[in-house]
Amino acid sequence: MERDDGKVLLYVDKHWVHDVTAAAFALLRQRNVAVHMPSRTFASPDHYIPTISRDMADIADPEKREMVEALRRDAASAGISLFGLDDPRQGIMHVLGPEQGLSLPGETVVCGDSHTSTHGAMGALAFGIGATEVAHVLATQTIWQHKPKTMRILVDGALGEGVTAKDVILAIIAKVGAAGANGHVIEYAGTTIESLTMEGRLTLCNMSIEAGARAGMIAPDETTFAYAKGRPHAPSGEAWERAVAQWRTLASDPGACFDQEVALDASEILPMVTWGTSPENALPITDRVPDPAQMPEPEKRAACERMLGHMGLVPGTRMTDIPIDRVFIGSCTNGRIEDLRNAASIVRGRKVADGVEAWVVPGSGLIKAQAEAEGIDQIFKSAGFQWRYAGCSMCLTTNGDMAAPGQRCVSTTNRNFVGRQGAGVRTHLASPLMAAAAAVTGRLTDVRTLIEKAEQT
């Protein structure tokens, strides 16, 4: 169906609701409209839950506890499947969707959360929506959308040692800018992208929104199929064969035209870290803090000065000379098993530096269990890391997990906005490898120096 403004009505295959969705359910009750298709909606509390335990009593703020309770009530009364706090599968929605085989190629996936773009790594069209739109989806299982503009980001070549999907996406955002892909859906393509694991692809698509794109996607291929196969909600048997045959037809045609094309050479991407308060403020760890005095445009100079003021950084300082106080490894960006394995490979045999507080918060209960089965938790714990339960945690601090004013935190999350990790906190976004390196040295560190050392000994 198409409206006279050019918007078309999209059917929503999968809809995720979480513990900031109470307002949308309230809107439905107000209108006396029922949830239309509960079997296509899935719920998991992730924003307000504690990460020190699975105990509701550990949510000190009654208003926040009520958000988790409300999700349980709303899901139960509508007949929506809930991955509740007492469910071993509970986790961050954008980790759960792919993990449970609920986000599949060719599907439409929406959620009242901007990082829904993550699911696009499966070859789905997945994007974040607001509360009014969530209510609309609950009531009708549909959403009105403009046909978006398209941007293809081609990354070709082999990634260097210590360079991961997180570095690739930070390099992309630094290149196209935080608004560079506004109004677009990104397709990531090229040999580098094809070589990425599913975990890496999920990290890449997760941060599409930080370049302004509501959705980012990757053509489904053998890596996608191998990841999806056997997952609880993925088709099986004959239905699987049929599905894969159909999924193979989804990729963009050769020679397809895009509204914008961007190309990066993978061999030029170094381990990245942010210096400012927008994800576009990313640079190689070998670089120095930018100098606003060198910026010809007054608007950029003013923005840079403001950001450096907040970040407490002096222009010209080597990035590797910046001491840190906190490390956070987790989130829908980098809380998957490969991320934890990567970080553990650096932490193994080392200790968290004096004065640094370092946390690991797995993306889901199943990832936590898998890491424990592999002994990864022991590596972190014996190094002095806190090993916690799954949730959004310090990515946006809604559950009270946060750093103290003035602290500097290296974080594997997606946003370095002012106050995102607590009032007055200074966030540096980086990969799990880089976060682990900072944890053991106590300063921003080029992880490659630690990898080489590990090889020599």
Added chain:
Amino acid sequence: MKPFRPIDAVAVPLAQPNFDTDQIIPSRYLQKLRDNDFGIYLFRDLRFRKDGSENPDFVINKPAYRQGKVLVAERNFACGSSREHAVWALYDYGFQAVIAPSFGDIFFNNALKNGLLPIVLPYSTVVDLLAAVEALPGSHIRIDLKAQTVTAPDETETTHAFSIDPFSKHCLLNGIDELDYTLGYFDRIKEFERCHNKQADIRDCLS
């Protein structure tokens, strides 16, 4: 949603690019339900000092801008989170329109659904408007949604045309929401759904 009326009101300049949703409303207020007055949380950490007193240097606390109803912002305004609370905070405070060269996509949609008019104008036009409202604090910008025009606050009274999709314009002007409209097509949605649920090729389900 209240019908959108023509505006002739004080314009507030906010000349920071990439002004994100977390600055509009910090995440610690996301558990508040819609029946709260979100206006008090708007720009919370910029508008108030740690002791809770007003920060006199922040633009909306300056006497000339206190009655502001139009926000003139920079590129990529309200990028980041999908939190509709960002719109609620601006709207409850009293803002009726935001003018910027570009917006975060999700915020833009959320605004239209809550009676807050997001207006995209060319960068150079917005820079001129920002300069004008900074030069003449307390001056008025006029917005006529029906005519799709913004009139500058200075003596030139230059009028700028803006575009908006006709559906959103209709909804805003008449204070109606999309859900009722879609529910009018519920039978067609269910018909599609019956076909789609059989796992048929989706292209065969589109009538």
